[in-house]
Amino acid sequence: MERRKFIKKASVTGLSLVTMSSSLISKANSNKVKKGLLPNKISIKPLVIATWRTPLAVNTAAALLEKGSSALDAVEQGCRIEEADIKNQSVGKGGLPDRDGNVTLDACIMDDKGNYGSVLGVKNIKHVISVARKVMEDTPHVMLVGDGAEQFAVTKGFKRENLLTEASKKAWEEWKVKSEYKPIINIENHDTIGMLAIDKKGNISGACTTSGLAYKMAGRVGDSPIIGGGLFVDNEIGGAAATGLGEEVLKTVGSFLIVELMRQGKSPQEACEEAIARIVSKPNSNYKNFQVGYIAVNKQGETGAYSIHEWFSYNLYQKKENKNIKSDFYNKD
Numbered sequence: 559m560e561r562r563k564f565i566k567k568a569s570v571t572g573l574s575l576v577t578m579s580s581s582l583i584s585k586a587n588s589n590k591v592k593k594g595l596l597p598n599k600i601s602i603k604p605l606v607i608a609t610w611r612t613p614l615a616v617n618t619a620a621a622l623l624e625k626g627s628s629a630l631d632a633v634e635q636g637c638r639i640e641e642a643d644i645k646n647q648s649v650g651k652g653g654l655p656d657r658d659g660n661v662t663l664d665a666c667i668m669d670d671k672g673n674y675g676s677v678l679g680v681k682n683i684k685h686v687i688s689v690a691r692k693v694m695e696d697t698p699h700v701m702l703v704g705d706g707a708e709q710f711a712v713t714k715g716f717k718r719e720n721l722l723t724e725a726s727k728k729a730w731e732e733w734k735v736k737s738e739y740k741p742i743i744n745i746e747n748h749d750t751i752g753m754l755a756i757d758k759k760g761n762i763s764g765a766c767t768t769s770g771l772a773y774k775m776a777g778r779v780g781d782s783p784i785i786g787g788g789l790f791v792d793n794e795i796g797g798a799a800a801t802g803l804g805e806e807v808l809k810t811v812g813s814f815l816i817v818e819l820m821r822q823g824k825s826p827q828e829a830c831e832e833a834i835a836r837i838v839s840k841p842n843s844n845y846k847n848f849q850v851g852y853i854a855v856n857k858q859g860e861t862g863a864y865s866i867h868e869w870f871s872y873n874l875y876q877k878k879e880n881k882n883i884k885s886d887f888y889n890k891d
Contacts, residue, residue, distance in 0.1 A: 602859025603760055606632065606875040608753040609801040609853055611882050613873055615639040619755055620875040629755040629763035630669045630691075637665070637687040637767045640751045644723050649751055651684045652723040653769025655730050656776050657737070661721035663769050664783040665690045670761035670793040674700050676783040677707040682718040687767045689716060690783070700785070721769075733773055750782050752789060752799025754855050762855070764791045766799055780804020786814030795821045796857055798829070802850035802865070810836045816854050826854035826862030834864050834888050851885060864888070 604623035606616045619636030623629070641650030641663075648654070655661045665686040666676035675694025678701065680686050689711045693702050702710055712718065722730075750768040757763075766789040768782040781787035781804035788804065790813035791797035798816035800807045807813075812833050819829035830852040838845040851865035853872050863872050863885040870885040 601756075601760055601857065602876060603756045604629075604632075604758055604875075605756040605855065605859050605861075606636065606753065606873075606880075607755075607853050607855055607861050607863075608636065608873050609751055609799060609851065609870075611871055611873065612636075612640060612751055612753075613880055613882065614643075615751060615753065616873040616875050616880050619753065620880060623755060623757050624878075626758055628759075629757040629761050630667070632755045632757065633753045633763050633765035634667060634687055634691055636753050636755075637751055637765045638685050641685050641687060641767055644725070647726055647729070647772075648769055649767055650686075650769065651719070651721045652726055653721065654726050654772035655722055656770075656774045656778070658776050659722065659727070659730055660776065661726070661769055663721070663767070664779055665765070665767035666783040666785065666789055667691050667694060667763070667765045668785065668789055668791040668797075669694070669763045670791070672791075672793070674785050676701045676785070677703070677711075678779045678783050679704045679777065680707045680711070682721065683708055683711045683716050684719060684721065685716065686711075687765055689714070690765075690767075701783070730773070750788065750799075750801040752782075752801055752853060754791070754797045754799055754853065756855065756857075756859060760857070762791050762793050762797050762857070764789045764797045764799055771804070781807035781812070784808060786811045788813060790814045790817050792817050792821070794857065796826065796855050798826075798833075798852060798854040800850065800852050801870070803848040806837050806845075806848060806850050809840075812837075812850070812852060816852060820854065820856050826856050826860050827864065828862070830854050830862040830864035831886075831888075834866055838866060838888055846889065 606619045615636040619632035622632045644652035653661050662679045663686040667690045668674045675690045752766040754764045766782045787808045788800050798813040816829040816833050851870035854862045865887045868887050
């Protein structure tokens with residue numbers, strides 16, 4: 559009898575434990591949903607978002623997505639549009655040079671599997687975003703620099719060309735008269751195209767390409783080609799990209815921070831605002847004299863953007879419409 563009572567009691571206790579465990583698991587899963595860690599059924603795709611006024615680049619990426627291309631192909635081809643536009647003096651050919659008159663380009667790309675490739679300080683090669691993809695896909699490395707990156711590009715069929723246009727050369731020669739260096743908000747800080755895309759399968763990729771700050775010191779590299787700085791993508795959560803004064807973005811690992819904040823349950827907009835707050839709230843922050851802007855997207859297709867100062871904008875392709883949108887900003891004094 560005692561044995562039967564023990565077995566019966568154990569069975570009831572076990573059932574209670576199972577019920578309790580199920581309840582705890584259910585509650586844990588519920589919390590995960592609340593925190594945004596589990597995929598939401600609502601998803602807006604395809605989607606493209608890119609820094610600044612870049613309608614042609616975004617249209618190029620969007621057209622590929624509508625045809626079923628991957629987000630990776632879309633962001634690469636979209637960024638190539640800006641790299642080839644010599645009127646854009648902050649990206650690719652025609653970019654403003656460093657203090658010595660050399661145009662050096664930086665770029666990085668990240669796919670939905672967490673793979674990453676980048677190139678830094680590259681001369682004589684226009685489409686560095688494509689070189690960054692080759693680094694990601696065709697080498698055991700994630701980053702190539704300077705002459706090594708240029709040599710690698712040539713082995714992959716990229717052609718050397720003079721990146722300094724007459725317009726950029728003239729601007730540099732005029733700058734040399736005084737040789738004063740003070741980044742002008744939304745002009746010299748307008749130094750990047752960062753692009754994020756969601757394809758029809760719901761996968762996210764991102765890319766970032768730049769000629770860096772005008773008249774920078776030779777050898778200077780900002781945030782754009784650095785994973786977690788100028789760009790970060792986690793296909794389970796979302797992605798983010800940065801523009802502006804790269805030194806300040808790097809100090810807070812801004813794009814990685816935004817994705818991690820979204821992982822904790824913040825919306826893309828809330829995450830961008832918090833990332834800007836981390837910059838402006840630093841002790842003795844000189845934020846009134848420089849610009850930083852962020853864009854972000856989560857797995858559900860919600861987007862966000864925020865900057866320190868006014869006039870940062872971004873292009874968004876969503877529901878078959880491509881719009882340029884002015885970002886909200888922090889410094890409203």
